[in-house]
Amino acid sequence: MTARDPRAAALASLAALLADETRAGCLLTLLDGRAWTAGELARHVAVAPSTLSEHLNRLVAGGLLAQERQGRHRYVRLADPRAAQLVEDLAAHLPQDAVRQVPRSLRESSAGSAMARGRTCYDHLAGRLGIAVTDALTARGLLRQDTGFALTDAGLAWFGDAGIGVDRSTRRPLARACLDWTERRPHLGGAAGAALCRHALDTGWCVRVGSGRAVRVTPAGARALADLLGIDGRALA
Known part of the structure; x- marks a missing residue:
């Protein structure tokens, strides 16, 4: 029996992070390079703040987002250029009817x-x-x-x-x-x-x-x- 590639589980976990429309919408929005508050993102992707909070926690834990708090506001942004490149490269592979x-x-x-x-x-x-x-x-x-x-x-x-x-x-x-x-x-x-x-x-x-x-x-x-x-x-x- 061939041994399993140890990267397979990690890759599957990363794919699961992206396999949600709300989380994907947040990542695409954050490609503007700026930090958004959780409330701004919730309004932008049209979900309740409480719902978005769980999604943001998963994206932060998965290394795709970084966060910081200022007073009562929680700001999130893409973790680094590598995370941005991943999102943009995946978006470039979307079928034309999805883009247009x-x-x-x-x-x-x-x-x-x-x-x-x-x-x-x-x-x-x-x-x-x-x-x-x-x-x-x-x-x-x-x-x-x-x-x-x-x-x-x-x-x-x-x-x-x-x-x-x-x-x-x-x-x-x-x-x-x-x-x-x-x-x-x-x-x-x-x-x-x-x-x-x-x-x-x-x-x-x-x-x-x-x-x-x-x-x-x-x-x-x-x-x-x-x-x-x-x-x-x-x-x-």
Whole structure:
């Protein structure tokens, strides 16, 4: 008899954490990279706070969420970039009819269009915006995709010249391909992707749309992206 793989039980437990619509909804919501209160999440996924509390406890115990308390509020967020990558990678494998559902209202249609146009994927840019930036970096020889994602020497210099500080002190990959679940193509993740997204939000190149993950490029951002990467603003419309 062949011995059981000791990882099998752990993998089954992880899969069970994700095999619940409420918990999956929480994980997808937290891909915006921010910490949410338990009450905010409960309203967002449309369950009672008492019900959500049990789900959050399981996700924290399973290592997918981290939590902290401030006064009477409980804040939760994705535990780390690896947890975010797991959720985003699984979402990228959803069938098209699940991703492109017929909107039930004008509000849903507008929200879906905003997400597809530009959004945060945990801590980096995704949607058409993320793809446009990734393609522009690649076309200029700043990013290589032929042997996996890697910044070139010119790419590292570009980040420095643009005033975008990339944290290279961690074990996190400098550049990583993240499969975009709306575009079905990889966008830039990793430390470089996170630095670019943070810079875009801090400088006002992009602003968040509502309370979710969607972002839009501001006129100042459109000018900066055109000057630095030659991105046509029409590609972001």
